[in-house]
Amino acid sequence: METALIVFALIVIVGGLFAAISFGLQARRDHRTRSSSAVPTARSEERPSADYDERSGMAGITTIGVAMAFLAIVVTAAYAVYDPFRAADAAERQRAIDVERGAHSFVTYCAACHGMEGQGLVGPNIHLGELAKRHSLRPTDPDERRKLEDLVNKTVTRGRPPVMPAWGLTDGGALNHQQINEITMFVLSDQWSAAAAVAKEYEVKPAAAAPAAGEPEGLAAMRSNACLACHALNGQGATGGPGPDLTGLASRPKIAGVLDTNRENLIRWLTNPLAVKPGTTMPPLPLSDTVREKIADYLLQK
Numbered sequence: 284m285e286t287a288l289i290v291f292a293l294i295v296i297v298g299g300l301f302a303a304i305s306f307g308l309q310a311r312r313d314h315r316t317r318s319s320s321a322v323p324t325a326r327s328e329e330r331p332s333a334d335y336d337e338r339s340g341m342a343g344i345t346t347i348g349v350a351m352a353f354l355a356i357v358v359t360a361a362y363a364v365y366d367p368f369r370a371a372d373a374a375e376r377q378r379a380i381d382v383e384r385g386a387h388s389f390v391t392y393c394a395a396c397h398g399m400e401g402q403g404l405v406g407p408n409i410h411l412g413e414l415a416k417r418h419s420l421r422p423t424d425p426d427e428r429r430k431l432e433d434l435v436n437k438t439v440t441r442g443r444p445p446v447m448p449a450w451g452l453t454d455g456g457a458l459n460h461q462q463i464n465e466i467t468m469f470v471l472s473d474q475w476s477a478a479a480a481v482a483k484e485y486e487v488k489p490a491a492a493a494p495a496a497g498e499p500e501g502l503a504a505m506r507s508n509a510c511l512a513c514h515a516l517n518g519q520g521a522t523g524g525p526g527p528d529l530t531g532l533a534s535r536p537k538i539a540g541v542l543d544t545n546r547e548n549l550i551r552w553l554t555n556p557l558a559v560k561p562g563t564t565m566p567p568l569p570l571s572d573t574v575r576e577k578i579a580d581y582l583l584q585k
């Protein structure tokens with residue numbers, strides 16, 4: 284970044300110095316020629332010849348012309364050297380922006396299941412080393428790294444049934460190609476602490492942060508079991524996520540449009556959504572009976 288600018292500045296300064304020195308030398312030579320040609324004849328002392336004036340004027344113009352041409356060449360050459368640096372800088376800056384945006388999306392859409400630092404929760408650990416090991420691909424090999432990139436990109440786009448939802452617009456999700464590329468770049472960058480930093484800087488509410496102190500047990504259980512990765516609830520969690528907003532569930536007549544709203548049915552729904560409503564994309568989550576009861580009680584309280 285800064286280096287490229289410094290290199291560019293140095294080249295221009297050195298070029299300028301060269302031009303200035305050569306201009307100075309030329310001027311001195313001119314001066315010497317002028318004094319030596321000032322032969323003290325009576326006539327020339329009275330009035331320097333018009334011929335001489337013209338010659339020195341011409342020499343001056345030539346010198347300036349040569350210096351300008353030289354400067355133009357130096358600046359062009361300097362730019363030619365600097366330009367690739369600049370292009371590389373621009374690419375590097377763009378990459379950093381993409382990774383930061385990816386971190387932002389990761390906190391919003393993925394952290395609930397994969398953990399704030401990708402360490403794994405409901406979904407597996409997706410640190411680069413772990414991913415690479417599971418799929419026997421070396422991130423240091425450019426070809427295999429591309430395969431890892433492809434794997435992450437396709438997994439996010441298409442999801443991993445039954446639990447991980449599909450995010451690609453092409454697969455009924457909410458994220459476009461560019462957003463999925465950014466998430467992929469973030470995952471591959473392996474800069475896991477960036478997610479927490481981004482969450483703090485932009486005040487993104489992580490869908491499943493550690494339960495807050497004094498929080499109702501049912502809400503804490505929803506946080507730690509990824510419910511808020513797909514659902515919003517009282518302004519928390521995945522607003523606009525794949526699942527409906529669960530705020531005010533108690534006053535809705537039906538659960539998922541098929542079951543009367545009561546405790547028993549809600550527990551049934553949470554045990555196996557597919558058995559209740561074939562084709563639903565709400566995944567069966569591995570919950571204990573106690574956890575289901577706590578969540579149901581929490582969601583049904585008015």
Ligand code: HEC
Nearest residue numbers: 392393396405406407409417435438439443446447509512
């Ligand atoms: C509702 C929970 C959930 C959410 C949200 C979720 N995932 Fe997953 N993810 C999973 C589960 C579970 C698996 C393992 C599926 C399997 O292979 O059986 C998985 C698998 C993956 C894998 C493949 C791991 C491997 O070794 O093959 C990647 C990569 C991944 N998720 C990335 C993401 C990203 C990025 C996001 C955010 C856009 C995300 N996930 C959101 C639950 C989730």
Ligand code: HEC
Nearest residue numbers: 446448508509510513525526527537538539540563564565
């Ligand atoms: C991977 C995303 C995802 C996860 C994780 C998830 N859900 Fe859902 N949920 C959905 C979708 C999608 C629907 C809508 C299902 C339908 O109508 O077919 C839904 C529907 C529901 C409904 C019915 C809502 C209504 O308006 O009728 C409830 C209640 C519910 N989920 C609770 C939970 C709880 C509690 C958890 C955590 C234990 C959870 N969900 C985890 C995606 C998810």
